[in-house]
Every structure is written in structure tokens, then in C-alpha cells.
Amino acid sequence: MTEYFIGVDLGGTNIKVGCFDQQMNLVAKTSVPTGADMGPEAVVERIVEAGNSLLKESSLKIDDLIAIGIGTPGPADYPKGIIIKSTNMPKFVNTPLRDMVASGLGNKPAILENDANVACWGEFAMGVGKEVTDMIFMTLGTGIGGGVVCNGELVRGVGGNAAELGHVIIYPGGRACNCGQRGCVEAYGSANSTAARATEAIQAGEDSSLKKILEKHREITCKDVFQHAENGDTLASEIVEGTAEALALMCVNMLHTTEPACVVFTGGMIAAGDALLTRIQRHFDQLIWILKKETVKICFATLGEDTGIIGAASLAQHAMQQGQI
């Protein structure tokens, strides 16, 4: 009998749900608006409805479903299956979402994990990490999310909040971060901080071709900064170098911490392509202790938009295989 798994990627705006077979081939998927304002019960109803309709669409019965995986934004309590809180979904506080969803889907075994860890697991199990046992994962977007896999297991820490890689301090006393610390990787290496550093430099009087963008649109995006760096603007190039150096420092620190086979970047910023990757690699090569130079591969993720649902389904399968659920 083929076994099937449902993966849920719960976001602040949309809920993506996918049905996978035991080889993690996608059988069917759907996306529905989250409607987080309506509160947990209404959201659970949407997840359950989407899950049941995918089973029906694939001519499967509830007994064909083996387990459910759910990825959620913000901190989650993995053992209890609870969303602790979420900035995108303020009505979700200590919400036992795992069991609420499971009860609508045949009371099947389920897991709930924060979305950064889920995406990390997806890339580890089915993407560029497929052949390795140890991997670091960083999402470069508005902020920086992270995931760490050691010896084939996600590192969760005592309270489930390990791998907050964006808040590792790389420049003590440096730029203020949203988390309240100073000098975090996120304050230099995220898309927002890249744009913010360019804006601040121009406002402080530095010359740049970005000045016209700021005057016209009243804001500069990370994409603008990379674009103008490519066109040879000196300030934009310096800013992008700063972003790459921060991320390279993080790679060095993580290499010395867990010795991963690869450090995988994903998120909106990887659209910059080689302009980002080659810079990170160059800074890394300059920073790293010579003896460890060749041991880590720095690369981009390959799974794309389905990472969340693949990761959630795959993590549920892994939890079953390990006897965790």
C-alpha cells in the first residue's frame, strides 16, 4: 500500500497544502487565503477543508493518509504542537494547532514546526542537502531565518528556538537589529538592512546613482542596490560587499560550530544570483582558516515555492520513521 502525507505551509497571507506519496512526489496541491483575522478555528477549518479536498481529488481515502506536517510562522513548541505566537497572526497565542488540524483529518499523527526549520528540512531531505548529513540553511528576506541539521536531525535546542541564525552577533556594538540586540547578521545581511544601509549613506551625504531612486520613489529596495552595484556605482558596490561579508562571516562561524557539508541560502535575495554568491564565496575564502577552506559548499536552494509543503510532509514522514509520533 502506498502511504500518503499532507504538508501544510501556513503563512500570514496564504495557506499552501500539498499531498505527497512516500517518495515525496507531489500528488496534488492547493493554496487558500489564510484569513488569520478570523482566528484559529476558522483557519483550522480551511486547512482541514483543503486537506480533505486534496485527498478526494487524488481519489484517496482518509486511511491512505499516514501523517500530517505543518509549518507555521514564528516560534513553535515542537513537542506540544503549539504556535507560541506570531507577528503575522496576532490571534494565535499558545494555539494547539497541531491537534486541532489532526482532529479534522482522521486524528492522524501530526507534527508542527516553525517555517524556517520546515523549509530547511525540505531542502535537506529533497533539495541540495539530499546527499549530506550536516547542513546550514539561511533565508534571506525582510529578515533572516535559519535552520541547522546535524547528523541528519534538525537542531531545536532546549526551548525549540535554536538556529535563529539571523541574530548571531557578528559586529559587537554594531547596527541596531529589530530583535533589540546590536550587530546581528540580520542588521547587515538581510534585504531590508541592505536597502536601509544604502538609504542611510545617501542621507548622510554620500554620492550614488541610487540618489535619484530615493528622490523619485522615496525608498530604495535591495534589488535597486544590487542593480546599481552591477552598473558600477561605488556606494552600491560597497553596500553589497558589506552584505556579502556579513553572510560570509556567518558561514565561517557556522563552519567552525557544526562543520556542515553545505551552507544553503534561499529567500528573495538569491534572485541577485552570482552577484551575491560569488561575493559571499570571495569573502569566505579571505576570512576562513586555510585548513578548512575546502570543506564546505556555499550554494543556493533549489526547491523554490513548494519548499514549505515538501518540508512539512517530509518532516512528518521522518518523525514517524524515528518513532517521534
Ligand SMILES: [Zn+2]
Ligand atoms: Zn537581531
